[in-house]
Amino acid sequence: MSTPVLYYLPPSPPCRSILLLAKMLGLDFELKIVNIMEGEQLKPNFVAMNPQHCVPTMNDQGLVLWESRAILSYLVAAYAKSDELYPTDIRVRALVDQRLHFDLGTLYQRLTDFYFPTMFIGAPLDEVKRARLTEAVGWLNAILEGREYAAADHFTIADLTLLVTVSQLEAFDFELRPFKHVKQWLDRCKEHMAPYDYDELNASKASMLADMFRAKMNQTGGS
């Protein structure tokens, strides 16, 4: 059986979640860097494979998949020894899926809406977008109240994708102190992921994006 191929860029948050899961599963990818800062994702060969031209994109023996959370679910189903990370119990899985969709459509979306225009093009910070992000972090805080992990009584891929998002917020110096359950859960998840090269695969890359953001803020006078 041939090794699945992962097209990726190390600092990209959705790529980071895939690399962390691969480490947890002991899965070796054939890794191919696509430098989106240089527009490599727009090359005809890549667009022919993924018309949406985004990373991460995976090719597992002809199964081409993008959308990081769909890749996470597939990899657990295909390569994990148990269903622990993506439980097959339909009621637990429903909660995992809800959290995955919440991260995709709401929390991570609002993070990118607020930080990325400044980070990439030096646009001024938008207070309406900050308020919408803060609202979403509040929803996560409410979800996590009384729970150790986001969807089950143990770590799942819902925690993994949310961990990448929330650790990125922390690196951006988003004030997490008012969100006590988020903060406690974040520390718990970091500890859980420490043996899986967490610092190298996620924390250092979150800092790299935060440095880019701060450099742009300094250039534009922090407006």
Ligand SMILES: N[C@@H](CCC(=O)N[C@@H](CS)C(=O)NCC(=O)O)C(=O)O
């Ligand atoms: N929802 C997607 C987001 C993918 C995404 O936006 N990837 C960015 C890098 S972080 C990208 O490839 N941008 C280049 C492009 O879209 O052309 C996922 O979770 O995989």
